[in-house]
Amino acid sequence: MIKRLLSVELHKTRKICYIVPVFSAIVLILFTCMEWYLYFRQGEAGIYAGFNIIYMFLSFTMLLTISLLCSMVSETEHQAQGLKFLFATPVDRVAFYFIKAVWVIILMIGCSALIIGGFCMVWILYTDELLPFAVLVKQTFGCLAASFPVLSIQLFISLYFSNQTIPLGVGVTGAISSLFLPRITQNVLYILPWSYPSMASPFIEGYVTWIVLGIGSGLALLAAGALWFRTLEIK
Template structure:
């Protein structure tokens, strides 16, 4: 049954939800290429420095896109006042909530794949060096997976608040903060969910540990959000 709910949720998605991954991927690729060309191409890292440049923007772009997706998907139900109708359907409430988080994750993975395609194209056009597929794939894919805890938080906030101003402001602030959190040596700051996308980069030591931490935290936050959603009374 949950697969049918997920399919139905996909049919309800606004067109902008399909455009956001493409915009994210193009913006991330474009920012990386321009920044590298202007400031890093003459450096010792050469073309490989592009991955360090991508690292600078990756968490911000991923988290901002996830914030927008969560707000749009929950905001649609608030704007049309269809939460009560959805709750009255003969399906578990948890399926309705989980279908939304599943689609946000799918769209975020779409951003990662578009980024891989864009970066690979630029690489082929600019250099004859072999594409380092491991980092080319893992950098954006790990980051998209590591956004899961924040996606869960954002979806919870977006379903909780009818007015999307606060969830959006909270998500934008977190996206900006992610540019700096992973660079600190203070452990309690590093364990904040907004640090995970950057810490999951193959450029970082023990990055797979942070991917596992992020996925574990994401499952926990999703479970808590689902539990709260099933008990929430929508007006």
């Protein structure tokens, strides 16, 4: 059943769902290069200062892309009234819900791979300095793993609200807040899942803790959302 649901999800996915991760990766790479060239290239860190720029904007890119994708894969069901049809069939609702999450994760893994590949290409073309590839991978995929609870929240509200304005509003607000929450001195705000992606950087001591916390809380929220979805009634 899982394989069949994945195949169905693949055929239902609109082309823009593939374009968004590519566009997000390209914009992040171009913005980082521009920001580095204009403001950071003369500093002591040289080209390595680019990793600081990635750190500043990677969480925003990840969370915004996740919000857009969750909204898009859910809007397909709302527009075609696919949920009504689904609830009238013997399809496992929990499996359906998890497949939606898995599909968004697959698209985000692709986005992360494009970010890493794009930065590697720019680095090779621009300089002969040694590329800290392990740091780049940890930074990108660590941020993605720590974004898991936000993905679970966004998928929940995107499937709950047929009008995607509310989920997108929450997603944009959360993405913007991720730029500031880790820099606030009040540690109590760190419990908010929108702070996890920025804290999951190898530049921060104990960053693995935030990755583990993100994966654990993300699974818990996803399971809670799936249980809710199983009891949902569509009129």
